[in-house]
Amino acid sequence: xxxxxxxxxxxxVEDDHEVRTFVSRALKVKGYTVLDAEHGLEALKxxxxxxxxxxxxxxxxxxxxxxxxxxxxxxxxxxxxxxxxYSSGYTGKTLTxxxxxxxxxxxxxxxxxxxxxxxxxxxxxxx
Numbered sequence: 001x002x003x004x005x006x007x008x009x010x011x012x013v014e015d016d017h018e019v020r021t022f023v024s025r026a027l028k029v030k031g032y033t034v035l036d037a038e039h040g041l042e043a044l045k046x047x048x049x050x051x052x053x054x055x056x057x058x059x060x061x062x063x064x065x066x067x068x069x070x071x072x073x074x075x076x077x078x079x080x081x082x083x084x085x086y087s088s089g090y091t092g093k094t095l096t097x098x099x100x101x102x103x104x105x106x107x108x109x110x111x112x113x114x115x116x117x118x119x120x121x122x123x124x125x126x127x
Contacts, residue, residue, distance in 0.1 A: 007031035008054035008125050013043045013071055014087070015062050019110075023057070026114045032121075040066025047078050054125055060088040083124040087112070 010032050014020040017038075024034045035051070037043040039062050047053070056075045060068040072084045089110040108120055 007033075009033045009035070009052060010055045010057055010121070011043060011046055011053050011075070012036040013038075013040065013056070013058040013062065013068065015039060015059060023117065026117065027121075030118055039064035040068075040071045043071050044074060047075065053079055053082055055083045055085060055121060057085045057087060057121070060086050083127075085120060085124060 007030060010027055012020060012024055012027070012034055014023065014036070015038055020036050020038070024036050027034045035046050035053070037046055041064055043056075043058070044066075053075075056072060056079075058068040058071050058075075062068055062071070068086055068088075072086070075082065075084060083106070085106045085108055087108045087110055106120070106124060108117060
């Protein structure tokens with residue numbers, strides 16, 4: 001059912017099956033509608049459906065030739081008013097110094113607590 005819940009529609013891009021399943025279930029319990037993708041190309045196919053997505057939650061390091069930053073760039077082009085939250089097991093400093101992420105992006109470091117995830121998403125969507 002892709003009827004948009006009151007809380008919002010989230011595109012989750014995460015290659016780790018267990019993490020993706022856990023995060024998806026947790027967000028659904030909080031009232032979000034979640035579309036999930038294992039890699040960037042799968043995320044693009046979801047974006048092609050023209051749904052009104054409110055937020056992209058993407059891992060930075062992804063398989064399949066497209067990293068989270070590239071997914072986010074394509075997402076921002078298609079959904080200019082939507083929010084983007086990156087997640088990674090790498091620290092923000094490592095990612096910005098390594099050139100994988102520009103300074104000032106929203107990053108949630110793994111492992112994260114579900115309440116931290118909910119707080120960040122809620123703040124982004126209300127902000």
